[in-house]
Amino acid sequence: xxxxxxxxxxxxxxxxxxxxxxxxxxxxxxxxxxxxxxxxxxxxxxxxxxxxxxxxxxxxxxxxxxxxxxxxxxxxxxxxxxxxxxxxxxxxxxxxxxxxxxxxxxxxxxxxxxxxxxxxxxxxxxxxxxxxxxxxxxxxxxxxxxxxxxxxxxxxxxxxxxxxxxxxxxxxxxxxxxxxxxxxxxxxxxxx
Amino acid sequence: xxxxxxxxxxxxxxxxxxxxxxxxxxxxxxxxxxxxxxxxxxxxxxxxxxxxxxxxxxxxxxxxxxxxxxxxxxxxxxxxxxxxxxxxxxxxxxxxxxxxxxxxxxxxxxxxxxxxxxxxxxxxxxxxxxxxxxxxxxxxxxxxxxxxxxxxxxxxxxxxxxxxxxxxxxxxxxxxxxxxxxxxxxxxxxxxxxxxxxxxxxxxxxxxxxxxxxxxxxxxxxxxxxxxxxxxxxxxxxxxxxxxxxxxxxxxxxxxxxxxxxxxxxxxxxxxxxxxxxxxxxxxxxxxxxxxxxxxxxxxxxxxxxxxxxxxxxxxxxxxxxxxxxxxxxxxxxxxxxxxxxxxxxxxxxxxxxxxxxxxxxxxxxxxxxxxxxxxxxxxxxxxxxxxxxxxxxxxxxxxxxxxxxxxxxxxxxxxxxxxxxxxxxxxxxxxxxxxxxxxxxxxxxxxxxxxxxxxxxxxxxxxxxxxxxx
Numbered sequence: 286x287x288x289x290x291x292x293x294x295x296x297x298x299x300x301x302x303x304x305x306x307x308x309x310x311x312x313x314x315x316x317x318x319x320x321x322x323x324x325x326x327x328x329x330x331x332x333x334x335x336x337x338x339x340x341x342x343x344x345x346x347x348x349x350x351x352x353x354x355x356x357x358x359x360x361x362x363x364x365x366x367x368x369x370x371x372x373x374x375x376x377x378x379x380x381x382x383x384x385x386x387x388x389x390x391x392x393x394x395x396x397x398x399x400x401x402x403x404x405x406x407x408x409x410x411x412x413x414x415x416x417x418x419x420x421x422x423x424x425x426x427x428x429x430x431x432x433x434x435x436x437x438x439x440x441x442x443x444x445x446x447x448x449x450x451x452x453x454x455x456x457x458x459x460x461x462x463x464x465x466x467x468x469x470x471x472x473x474x475x476x477x
Numbered sequence: 478x479x480x481x482x483x484x485x486x487x488x489x490x491x492x493x494x495x496x497x498x499x500x501x502x503x504x505x506x507x508x509x510x511x512x513x514x515x516x517x518x519x520x521x522x523x524x525x526x527x528x529x530x531x532x533x534x535x536x537x538x539x540x541x542x543x544x545x546x547x548x549x550x551x552x553x554x555x556x557x558x559x560x561x562x563x564x565x566x567x568x569x570x571x572x573x574x575x576x577x578x579x580x581x582x583x584x585x586x587x588x589x590x591x592x593x594x595x596x597x598x599x600x601x602x603x604x605x606x607x608x609x610x611x612x613x614x615x616x617x618x619x620x621x622x623x624x625x626x627x628x629x630x631x632x633x634x635x636x637x638x639x640x641x642x643x644x645x646x647x648x649x650x651x652x653x654x655x656x657x658x659x660x661x662x663x664x665x666x667x668x669x670x671x672x673x674x675x676x677x678x679x680x681x682x683x684x685x686x687x688x689x690x691x692x693x694x695x696x697x698x699x700x701x702x703x704x705x706x707x708x709x710x711x712x713x714x715x716x717x718x719x720x721x722x723x724x725x726x727x728x729x730x731x732x733x734x735x736x737x738x739x740x741x742x743x744x745x746x747x748x749x750x751x752x753x754x755x756x757x758x759x760x761x762x763x764x765x766x767x768x769x770x771x772x773x774x775x776x777x778x779x780x781x782x783x784x785x786x787x788x789x790x791x792x793x794x795x796x797x798x799x800x801x802x803x804x805x806x807x808x809x810x811x812x813x814x815x816x817x818x819x820x821x822x823x824x825x826x827x828x829x830x831x832x833x834x835x836x837x838x839x840x841x842x843x844x845x846x847x848x849x850x851x852x853x854x855x856x857x858x859x860x861x862x863x864x865x866x867x868x869x870x871x872x873x874x875x876x877x878x879x880x881x882x883x884x885x886x887x888x889x890x891x892x893x894x895x896x897x898x899x900x901x902x903x904x905x906x907x908x909x910x911x912x913x914x915x916x917x918x919x920x921x922x923x924x925x926x927x928x929x930x931x932x933x934x935x936x937x938x939x940x941x942x943x944x945x946x947x948x
Contacts, residue, residue, distance in 0.1 A: 301709070303709045303710065303712065303713045306713050306756065307713050307716060307717070310713075310717050310720075310749070310752050311720075313749065313752070314720070314721075314745070314746070314749050317745050317748060317749070318745055321741055321744075321745055325741075405736070405738055406736045406737070406738060409741075412737075412738040412741060413741070416738070416741075416742060
C-alpha cells in the first residue's frame with residue numbers, strides 16, 4: 286500500500302524529454318562506434334595492440350579524473366540550485382576549468398601523435414582512435430559551452446531553482462559526455 | 478492568409494505542379510525504355526529522358542520550396558514580404574531559364590548544347606544531376622541570392638521564430654552547397670568527392686532542415702499545439718539530421734577512391750540517418766494526437782502524416798538497407814539504389830511540398846477552411862493512388878535489385894552474368910514497375926482534378942479549443 290509521502294515523491298525525469306531523446310540518439314551513435322571498434326579489434330588484434338602501445342595512458346587517466354571531478358561539481362551544483370543556492374555557479378565555472386585539463390591533455394596527445402606521423406589513415410586502430418576520441422572531444426567542448434551558459438544564467442539570476450528544467454537538461458548532457466568517456470578510456474587505452 | 482504578399486507563392490506552386498507532371502511523363506517513358514529499349518529512339522534516347530526526369534524533379538522541388546518559403550516566412554515573421562516584385566521577377570527568370578534548359582536537353586544534342594552555352598569557358602557540364610549548362614547554373618545561383626535576400630530582409634524586420642530560422646538556415650545551406658557544382662576537378666575521385674557535397678549534403682543535409690521547418694509550420698497551423706512544443710521537437714530533429722547526415726556523406730565514398738576510413742565512418746553515421754526521420758514520424762503523430770483544433774482541411778493533415786511515414790520508409794529504411802559497407806559492396810549502383818531513390822524523394826520532398834500546397838493553396842484561393850468536402854475526397858484519392866503506386870514501384874525495383882545482385886554480383890567472376898544479360902532476367906519486375914507507374918500517373922490526374930472542384934469547407938466543421946489564436 287502506498288503511503289501519501291510515496292505518492293507525492295513521484296519519480297521525474299531530470300531535464301527535458303527532448304534532451305533525453307538527443308542523449309539516447311548520441312549514445313546510439315557512440316554505441317555503434319564501440320561495437321565497430323570491438324569487431325574490428327577481434328578481426329585484427331595485432332594492429333590494435335601495436336596501436337595501443339603508442340598511446341599515453343597516464344594522460345588518459347588524468348583526463349578521466351578531470352572529467353569525473355567536473356561531473357561531481359556539476360551534480361552538486363544542480364543539488365545546490367534545487368535548494369535555491371545561487372552560488373552554485375562557482376561550481377559550474379570550476380567544472381569548466383577542471384574539464385579543460387581534459388581538453389588541453391587531449392590536444393597535446395593529438396599534437397604528439399601527429400608529430401610522430403600517426404593520423405586518421407594510418408590503420409584501422411588509429412582511424413578509430415582519432416575519430417572516436419575527436420568526436421568525443423567535440424562533445425566535451427559543446428558540454429563546456431553549455432556549462433558556461435548555465436553558469437552565466439545562474440549568475441545573472443535567470444535560474445533561481447524554481448524551474449530546474451534548463452539546469453537539469455544541461456547537466457544530463459554533461460553526464461552523458463562523461464559516461465561515454467568512462468567506456469571509451471578503458472576500451473581504447475587499456476583493453477585494446 | 479494574413480499578408481497579401483504571401484500570394485506570390487501561388488505561381489511557384491502552380492509551376493512546380495506542371496513540372497511535376499512533366500517529370501512523371503518522362504518517368505513513364507524511361508520505365509518503358511527499360512523493357513522496350515528502342516522506344517522513342519532516336520528522338521528521345523534513354524540518357525536524355527533520364528536527365529529530363531531527374532532535372533525536372535530537382536527544379537520543381539526548388540520551386541516548391543521557394544513557394545513554401547514565400548508563403549510561410551511572412552506569416553511567421555508577421556510582416557509583408559520585403560519585395561513581392563522581386564519574387565515575381567525571380568519567378569519568371571527561373572521559370573524561363575528552367576524551361577529553356579529542359580527544351581535544350583530535348584531538342585539539341587548535349588555536345589552542341591555545351592558548345593552554344595560556352596561550357597568551355599567554365600566547364601561544369603556532364604555530371605549526373607548537374608547536367609545543366611554553366612549559364613543555367615549561374616542563373617540558379619543568382620536566383621538563389623535574390624531569393625535569400627528577399628527572405629532575409631523579410632525575416633529580419635519581423636518576428637523571429639524557430640521555424641523561420643531553421644528554414645532559412647536550410648535555404649542558405651542549399652545555396653552555399655550549390656557552389657560546389659561549379660567546382661569540376663579533372664581527377665575523377667576528387668570530381669565525385671565534391672559532387673556529393675551538392676547531391677548528398679542537399680538531400681541528406683540541408684533539405685531535411687527545409688522539410689522539418691515546413692512540416693513544423695503545417696503542424697502548428699492544423700493542430701493548434703503550442704509553438705514551444707513543436708519547436709523543441711524541430712531542434713532535436715535537425716540536430717540529429719546534421720549529426721548523422723554530414724559525416725554520413727561517407728557512405729558515398731566507399732568505392733570511389735578516398736581513404737579507407739570512410740568505410741567505417743560512412744557505415745556508422747549513415748546507419749543513424751533513419752533516426753531523424755523516425756523522430757519526424759513520432760513528431761507528426763504526437764502533435765496530431767495532441768491537437769487542440771480539428772482543422773477542416775483534412776487532406777493537408779493526411780499529407781503531413783503521409784510525408785513523415787513515407788520519408789521514414791523511403792529515406793530511412795530503404796536507405797539503411799544498403800548503406801553498410803559490407804552490404805553496399807554487393808548492392809552499389811543496383812536497382813536497390815533506384816528503389817531507395819524513388820521512395821525517398823517521393824516520401825520526403827515530393828510529399829512535403831504537396832503538404833504545404835494542400836494547406837496553403839485553398840487559403841490563397843479564398844478558402845480559409847480548406848477545399849470542399851468533394852475536392853478533399855478527390856485529393857485524398859490522389860494521395861492514396863500516388864502513394865500506394867510508389868510503394869509498389871519501390872517494391873518491384875527492390876525485387877529487381879535483389880535478383881540483379883544475386884545474378885550479377887554475388888557469383889564468382891566466371892559464373893556471374895553480365896549487366897545486360899542480367900537485365901533480361903529481371904525484365905518482369907520492370908514491366909510491373911511500369912504498370913505501377915501508370916497507376917501513379919492516374920493518381921496524379923485525380924490529384925490535379927481536385928483543384929478544379931469549386932466550393933469550400935464550412936467554418937462549422939472547425940472545432941477549436943482554447944488558446945489557438947496563433948494557429
